[in-house]
Amino acid sequence: xxxxxxxxxxxxxxxxxxxxxxxxxxxxxxxxxxxxxxxxxxxxxxxxxxxxxxxxxxxxxxxxxxxxxxxxxxxxxxxxxxxxxxxxxxxxxxxxxxxxxxxxxxxxxxxxxxxxxxxxxxxxxxxxxxxxxxxxxxxxxxxxxxxxxxxxxxxxxxxxxxxxxxxxxxxxxxxxxxxxxxxxxxxxxxxxxxxxxxxxxxxxxxxxxxxxxxxxxxxxxxxxxxxxxxxxxxxxxxxxxxxxxxxxxxxxxxxxxxxxxxxxxxxxxxxxxxxxxxxxxxxxxxxxxxxxxxxxxxxxxxxxxxxxxxxxxxxxxxxxxxxxxxxxxx
Amino acid sequence: xxxxxxxxxxxxxxxxxxxxxxxxxxxxxxxxxxxxxxxxxxxxxxxxxxxxxxxxxxxxxxxxxxxxxxxxxxxxxxxxxxxxxxxxxxxxxxxxxxxxxxxxxxxxxxxxxxxxxxxxxxxxxxxxxxxxxxxxxxxxxxxxxxxxxxxxxxxxxxxxxxxxxxxxxxxxxxxxxxxxxxxxxxxxxxxx
Numbered sequence: 331x332x333x334x335x336x337x338x339x340x341x342x343x344x345x346x347x348x349x350x351x352x353x354x355x356x357x358x359x360x361x362x363x364x365x366x367x368x369x370x371x372x373x374x375x376x377x378x379x380x381x382x383x384x385x386x387x388x389x390x391x392x393x394x395x396x397x398x399x400x401x402x403x404x405x406x407x408x409x410x411x412x413x414x415x416x417x418x419x420x421x422x423x424x425x426x427x428x429x430x431x432x433x434x435x436x437x438x439x440x441x442x443x444x445x446x447x448x449x450x451x452x453x454x455x456x457x458x459x460x461x462x463x464x465x466x467x468x469x470x471x472x473x474x475x476x477x478x479x480x481x482x483x484x485x486x487x488x489x490x491x492x493x494x495x496x497x498x499x500x501x502x503x504x505x506x507x508x509x510x511x512x513x514x515x516x517x518x519x520x521x522x523x524x525x526x527x528x529x530x531x532x533x534x535x536x537x538x539x540x541x542x543x544x545x546x547x548x549x550x551x552x553x554x555x556x557x558x559x560x561x562x563x564x565x566x567x568x569x570x571x572x573x574x575x576x577x578x579x580x581x582x583x584x585x586x587x588x589x590x591x592x593x594x595x596x597x598x599x600x601x602x603x604x605x606x607x608x609x610x611x612x613x614x615x616x617x618x619x620x621x622x623x624x625x626x627x628x629x630x631x632x633x634x635x636x637x638x639x640x641x642x643x644x645x646x647x648x649x650x651x652x653x654x655x656x657x658x659x660x
Numbered sequence: 661x662x663x664x665x666x667x668x669x670x671x672x673x674x675x676x677x678x679x680x681x682x683x684x685x686x687x688x689x690x691x692x693x694x695x696x697x698x699x700x701x702x703x704x705x706x707x708x709x710x711x712x713x714x715x716x717x718x719x720x721x722x723x724x725x726x727x728x729x730x731x732x733x734x735x736x737x738x739x740x741x742x743x744x745x746x747x748x749x750x751x752x753x754x755x756x757x758x759x760x761x762x763x764x765x766x767x768x769x770x771x772x773x774x775x776x777x778x779x780x781x782x783x784x785x786x787x788x789x790x791x792x793x794x795x796x797x798x799x800x801x802x803x804x805x806x807x808x809x810x811x812x813x814x815x816x817x818x819x820x821x822x823x824x825x826x827x828x829x830x831x832x833x834x835x836x837x838x839x840x841x842x843x844x845x846x847x848x849x850x851x852x
Contacts, residue, residue, distance in 0.1 A: 441749030441803050442780045550765040550780050553750035
């Protein structure tokens with residue numbers, strides 16, 4: 331076991347835990363944002379650098395600070411390590427720089443993008459980014475590609491996080507897509523416009539932190555904040571069948587996996603559930619999905635008193651008692 | 661049940677201003693009892709108004725200038741090349757406190773590049789003018805400078821259906837002479 335202090339909060343974690351995992355065990359504001367790391371995918375992380383943290387004390391045995399910010403998703407904790415995330419202004423400045431780099435080639439087409447409203451890059455740039463780009467050169471541009479019948483690839487929006495490649499590697503057998511070329515011209519592609527046809531290939535839409543891979547069956551159908559997210563499940567032979575439905579009235583507009591607070595899927599779902607089951611009769615609907623109140627998705631969605639944990643009967647009782655007391659004194 | 665209300669003397673009540681007048685029923689003098697001076701005085705006031713500048717104008721024929729911040733009927737703007745600015749991003753609808761705006765998005769097809777500026781456009785765009793409170797939040801939310809409130813007045817109607825304005829009433833004409841001028845509002849926006 332190793333003792334690690336993150337932003338002044340100490341926690342004891344098993345050896346081999348990364349700083350990011352330790353921060354997620356604490357939870358709350360100390361958790362660094364992550365664009366490429368995905369706890370359910372092996373060897374993910376280490377590309378985007380948004381999760382950088384400052385290590386002010388290496389360990390109990392070697393208390394020297396680390397010379398540069400380190401990627402918390404790839405650095406394991408040492409006993410007695412002291413880590414600074416939000417309390418260090420230098421680090422926040424460094425993260426701002428990372429976000430600026432991520433946004434260099436990212437187009438400002440949020441009004442068109444289907445990911446807007448649930449995009450991690452949008453949240454990140456809102457929190458750390460500059461209002462204007464300082465980049466003077468031409469952004470790299472690609473044609474939009476349909477990979478298969480169900481997935482649209484907007485390479486312009488890709489930040490090369492490799493999550494979708496890890497999905498193809500670890501979830502689907504005989505993968506047909508990957509990252510080709512290098513450096514500035516690197517892009518996700520298939521072998522000569524090959525279609526991605528695998529039962530679990532649709533999960534690359536869900537793992538994509540930006541709007542590079544989007545669902546063609548939901549393309550331009552609605553904006554996320556106009557849809558109502560519902561938890562639902564069905565008996566599926568291929569996957570767990572636990573999904574989130576994005577509904578408008580009685581119509582199922584989109585089916586995705588259930589994402590946790592870090593935007594990671596609780597379980598991967600199969601393409602059958604994702605694309606083919608778009609009737610309410612296909613699903614057992616459990617109830618409305620809990621969305622954080624500050625998210626744009628919960629805009630104009632009215633919460634019931636039960637959800638707000640206000641007990642109406644208790645309030646009524648109190649009011650009646652006050653009324654009786656008043657009458658008695660008169 | 662007994663009511664024990666004690667009345668406080670007037671002087672002890674807190675007064676907010678000292679402008680209150682105590683009404684007295686004093687006896688009128690002889691001149692006052694004639695009433696004629698008061699009547700003549702009143703007529704003088706009426707007569708004086710014949711020579712004053714009129715406070716009203718005869719609307720439709722004469723029209724007053726609108727204030728530059730006046731918020732009337734909406735317009736969906738086109739760009740210089742006549743393409744619609746709106747991309748159906750839905751920010752106006754989510755910003756609208758009265759929930760008066762609704763839209764359906766469509767994908768631009770090949771050959772429609774001269775009609776719509778971006779690859780997505782609003783195939784249906786409706787504002788319910790009975791719901792609208794003309795607050796201008798849609799204009800403020802718009803990232804594409806597409807919707808503006810103008811100095812036009814929403815016309816009256818006998819039916820409710822007539823107040824749901826579709827794209828035919830909202831989008832401005834492609835004819836350069838019939839464009840809706842929003843230069844003043846645009847200027848105000850860019851200087852914010």
